[in-house]
Amino acid sequence: MPSITMVESLNLALDEALAQDNRVCLMGQDIGVNGGVFRVTKGLQARYGKDRVMDSPLAECGIIGTAVGMAIYGMKPIAEIQFSGFSLQAFDQIEQNMSRLRNRTQGRFEISMVMRTPYGGGIRAVEHHSESRETYWAHTPGLKVVIPSGPRNARSLLAAAIADPDPVVFYEPKSIYRAFREDVPEEPETMPLGKAQVVRPGEDITIISYGAMIRPVREAVDDLSDQHGIDVELIDLLTISPMDTTTLVESVRKTGRCIVVHEGHRTCGIGAEVVARLAEHGSFEYLVAPLRRLTAPDLPFPYFQVEQHFLPDPDDVVETACELMNWN
Amino acid sequence: MPEANQPTRAEQNTPSEVPPPGHIDGPFDSRSIDLGRIESLQVLDEHGQVEDGLDPKYDDETLLKVHRAMVLTRAFDARMLAMQRQGQMGTFAPNLGQEACMIGQVWSLGPDDWFAPSYRSFGAQIWRGWSMEHLMRLWAGYHSGFPPPDGVKDLPFSIVIGSHVLPSVGLAMAMRRAQDAHCAVVNFGDGAFSQGSVSEALNFAAVEQAPIVFVCENNGWAISTPIDKQSGNDVLATRGLGFGVRSLRVDGNDILAMMMATQEACRRAREGQGPTLIEAVTYRMSLHTTADDPSVYRDESLVDAWKNRCPIARFETYLANRNLLSSEQADQVRAACEQEVLDARTQFRETAVAEPRQIFDHLYAEMPDELEEQRLEYLRRLDRKGVK
Structure with missing residues (x-):
């Protein structure tokens, strides 16, 4: 089992998809010779040619719009948007075509495509390079939204996203692109979309998170266990939309307490959706403490000299968990 | 061309001492394209007379089929307008006066070519195989009206202006990759040309040498916005040249010119010679949609000038001169088309079901x-x- 980073595992998943299915093609800015600004597509153009790994003109709307057309024709385009902050340039095509052409044609057109894009803070980037606006896509009917949290599930989920008959927005937590390695099997593997994963079973409190935030949350979970004797059930959403409500509700019925942690803004964020579902779906009578959200504030992502203070950190999680444990 | 003898604003604004782009020596020299003049094409003048030596001499059957399709388009247009006014139809976008654009841009397409219509393209949709009853369901708000009929390689019509142009280029990019020797035609208007995504589409098509024909029907109006408020350069075809796309300007009320221009552009696309932009100069004689009242913003005498350029009347003169269609026969075609539309309406009334x-x-x-x-x-x- 090779031990690889997320950048390498994503590259592996793309390589496997290109090798397996000649309908698969990659498109995006600087993804060819340059291998993408984060090198996720490194070496693929040399292996599969310029028509299957295509350097696109610098126009996000154009990339997504033409990818939709390729999907109508029967190809499986995987479009890279260099940073998720730029994906809003493509909002037009995502909303009007990518997300709704199946519905608009009563199922005659299948838009089987993936929009991959790195999201989130933590890399000391310039403005517009640190956004976490996954809520936009979760709010758009017709899309699926997937966010991996480590090298192994990144590969499996990307393979599932490519195989999916519907359009998938695949957000890549770029701050952990190279942060750690995981063992992955030699053979391609996949995992179902729409399923959350109980990363660590526990009895006292449920913490729900995803993407790059899983790392600081894990740190907090260890601390809570070691220092405070609090047994956390940690759930990694993995697919933001459609959301695995059942797994969340079952967990909170058991623990009676819940914190949601994410990088996105609070108002109408994914956490708002999670707590609404918990409130609606029969967790209410099991709750022994209020539902809590730990998120970025409703502010534009700050310039990087202060970014280390902007996102929830392990201490926030520990403090909030302790507060909820002592609620009465 | 209607305005052929008048200098365009673009020409007026170009100082003669400035060399045209693409003719600069040294490191700034153009890579490959000749940024020369815009070709323009008119075959039938406003009196239905053929310009010297330009008659494409299409066969009788083709000419009569195209004529009938134009008449049918107009009959459908009039009936839909009436049905909307009678409360039997949703908001509808009439097409009066643009019948030559409609039919000319699709007549040379085969079933394995693709067509991407905008909402005013119903004449082209009928030609492509959408039944009128189907289109009535579409405009009347039935879900079953939106998907293209089986076997018709069309996109559903676009509603958000210009939103279908990029996917059309994507289709053509996929066709080139699949070595599919067919082409795509995408139809949009002068208003759509102000959308950034349409410029992006031209650029992608040029870079990719995608087998696509862009047909911009410049009908002078985007709801209430006239072309001089839409664009600082009223020769929209020049934009194609800027992207490296072969571009020409065609009299959009001249069916023979439209047929020739699109046939040639489609042939080039299929043969791997890349995209073409056709600016079809025409006029929106009727409403933007049934929710619109042009008397608020438009002097109706402007419309009168275009009545003399009616694409159907002009074509009928040509057909009469070729002894293909007498005025009695033209009346018979009109009556038959009207009946066909009424039959479609009956079928629509009997079969349309909301689900x-x-x-x-x-x-x-x-x-x-x-x-x-x-x-x-x-x-x-x-x-x-x-x-x-």
Whole structure:
């Protein structure tokens, strides 16, 4: 089992998809010779040619719009948007075509495509390079939204996203692109979309998170266990939309307490959706403490000299968990 | 061309001492394209007379079929307008005066070529195989009206202006990759040309040498906005040259010119010679849509000038001069088309069924649990209201 980073595992998943299915093609800015600004597509153009790994003109709307057309024709385009902050340039095509052409044609057109894009803070980037606006896509009917949290599930989920008959927005937590390695099997593997994963079973409190935030949350979970004797059930959403409500509700019925942690803004964020579902779906009578959200504030992502203070950190999680444990 | 003898604003604004782009020596020299003049094409003048030596001499059967399609387009247009005014139809976008653009841009397409219509393209859609009854369902707000009919390689019509142009280029990019020797035609208007995505589409098509023909129907109006408020350069075809796309300007009320221009552009696309932009100069003689009142913003005498350029009358003169169509025969065609539209209306009235229980069925290939839950909630509402 090779031990690889997320950048390498994503590259592996793309390589496997290109090798397996000649309908698969990659498109995006600087993804060819340059291998993408984060090198996720490194070496693929040399292996599969310029028509299957295509350097696109610098126009996000154009990339997504033409990818939709390729999907109508029967190809499986995987479009890279260099940073998720730029994906809003493509909002037009995502909303009007990518997300709704199946519905608009009563199922005659299948838009089987993936929009991959790195999201989130933590890399000391310039403005517009640190956004976490996954809520936009979760709010758009017709899309699926997937966010991996480590090298192994990144590969499996990307393979599932490519195989999916519907359009998938695949957000890549770029701050952990190279942060750690995981063992992955030699053979391609996949995992179902729409399923959350109980990363660590526990009895006292449920913490729900995803993407790059899983790392600081894990740190907090260890601390809570070691220092405070609090047994956390940690759930990694993995697919933001459609959301695995059942797994969340079952967990909170058991623990009676819940914190949601994410990088996105609070108002109408994914956490708002999670707590609404918990409130609606029969967790209410099991709750022994209020539902809590730990998120970025409703502010534009700050310039990087202060970014280390902007996102929830392990201490926030520990403090909030302790507060909820002592609620009465 | 209607305005052929008048200098365009672009020409007026170009100082003669400035060399045209593409003719600069040294490191700034153009890579490959000749940024020369815009070709323009008119075959039939406003009196239906053929310009010297330009008659493409299409066969009789083709000419009569095209004529009938133009007449049918107009009959459908008039009936839809009437039905809307009678409360039997949703908002509708008339096409009066643009019949030559409509039919000219699709007549040379085969079933394996693709066509991407805008909402005013119903004449082209009928030609492509959409039944009028189907189009009535579309405009009357029935879900079943939106998907293209089986075997018709069209996109559903676009509503958000210009939103279909990029996917059309994507289709053509896929065709080139699949070595599919067909082409795509995409239809949009002068207003759409102000959308950034349409410029992006021209650029992608040029870079990719995609087999696509862009037909911009410049009908002078985008709802109430006239072309001189839409663009600082009223020769929209020049934009294609800027992207490296072969571009020409065609009299959009001249069916023979439209047929020739698109046939040639499609042939080039299929043969791997890249994209073409055709600016079809025409005029929106009627309303933007049935929700619009042009008297608020347009002097109707402007429309009168275009009545003399009627594409159908002009073509009928040509056909009469070729002894293909007498005025009695033209009247017979009109009557037959009118009857065909009425038959479609009857069929539409008898068969159009709203299916409120089906609206969740096609968002995803497989319905997610959360959507199924919402569907059941919605069905309970229908049950409560007694809706089948």
